[in-house]
Amino acid sequence: MAYTYKYPKADHTVDAVVFGIDFDEAALKILLIERAREPFKGNWALPGGFVEMDEDLEAAVIRELREETNIRLSYMEQLYTFGAPGRDPRGRVISTAFLGLVQPGHIAIQEGSDAAKAIWWNVNELPGLAFDHAEIIKTGVQRLRSKISWQPVGIELLPDEFTLSDLQQACEIILGRTIDKRNFRRKVLKFGVLAPTGNVRKENYRPAQLYQFDKKRYALLQKQGIDFEV
């Protein structure tokens, strides 16, 4: 039985649902590539590709992202595995999707050789998508939304130094609703994982205090099973 299943075999791929925030447009963005080859040549799709034989799944996503877009993630986690027969016209392809986040400083896309082009798309204005990638993205957005209300995910979408207004705006963009400023600040400061850097950001008006995220303290609190609700 089992042991005799040598051929035929399914292919295994990875796909990346990569989120970034565009503060100018106040929009949640997702990274898509225009497919350079069949199937679905010319259509938009998630970055991803085939897993190599001696390569971890996570490593495969990172490699594919580098090849196709040269982007650097600040966070990544496994999302879900999509394996319905027929989801890929080439044959049986099982794909493990990952959720990735990038900081604004690293959203610049350096085009690689694999993909014709890579572009950030507004999550609410997506084009038609190849394969079952629309479903994968839907799953990714759900995960991101549910995650942000109990983990400081917003941090991974911000630069190293950020103002509390930045953080609030990130959360608002992801959740798609406004949050009360005073309540928000009280909550995020309560845990003590945000530390003022002493620097301020001067833009047009009153300067804003810059904060950084204390990863060590967060890891410590997380180990104690403390919740982080926003």
Next chain:
Amino acid sequence: MAYTYKYPKADHTVDAVVFGIDFDEAALKILLIERAREPFKGNWALPGGFVEMDEDLEAAVIRELREETNIRLSYMEQLYTFGAPGRDPRGRVISTAFLGLVQPGHIAIQEGSDAAKAIWWNVNELPGLAFDHAEIIKTGVQRLRSKISWQPVGIELLPDEFTLSDLQQACEIILGRTIDKRNFRRKVLKFGVLAPTGNVRKENYRPAQLYQFDKKRYALLQKQGIDFEV
């Protein structure tokens, strides 16, 4: 590139972390099989096996469970995909693990041909396990614990008719701590997804009201995004 990856290919398997509650022992149990073949012949492992080419991942788990144990699940969801190179001595094997729950009436194991034998093990007293199955189980237990505090998962581990004490005991076994009876009852009744059947269970002492779960109402409330905390 990608398109040229025809051989070699990884194998793809599914594994099932199946939970059941043993009310006599007041213990959370997990279903394991003794492997009938190499590798790890004679060791204990999760039920599972290779995915067929035209078969959904979920269908593969259900089939393997039927072949190996003939057990019927009351609930199933995808857990995580384990794909580290070297996790299987036979070569590259990527495995998608599922979490399954069975009701007490269906915990009887009818041995199949594939597995030497299948046995329910106390989650706290597991034997040495084949492959990376110890890690998979750990992931499964975490998921079950986190799930039970916001979804009526306990239901799936109980018979169709049950008392509130049964439900509470199920939650206590999973969470590994005691719960206040009055608070528990108030909470689970508040949502209106439990309906008294009118029957009572007479055992030794005072008879207990039997309840059933209103799946329709639950689905309705869930669609409205209502939380179910225990």
Next chain:
DNA sequence: CCAAAAGTGTTCCTGTTACACCCATGG
């Protein structure tokens, strides 16, 4: 009448929500 499990309310406390004004800066 005793043992054992079923069943039932209230109080306190914590955390969430709602809400409006002053401050610092640049132009």
Next chain:
DNA sequence: CCATGGGTGTAACAGGAACACTTTTGG
């Protein structure tokens, strides 16, 4: 001095946690 975003406190409310006794049955 005006426009703009930065920054702050309090009061009402809801939900969670802690807590003990009465009821029903079988033996």
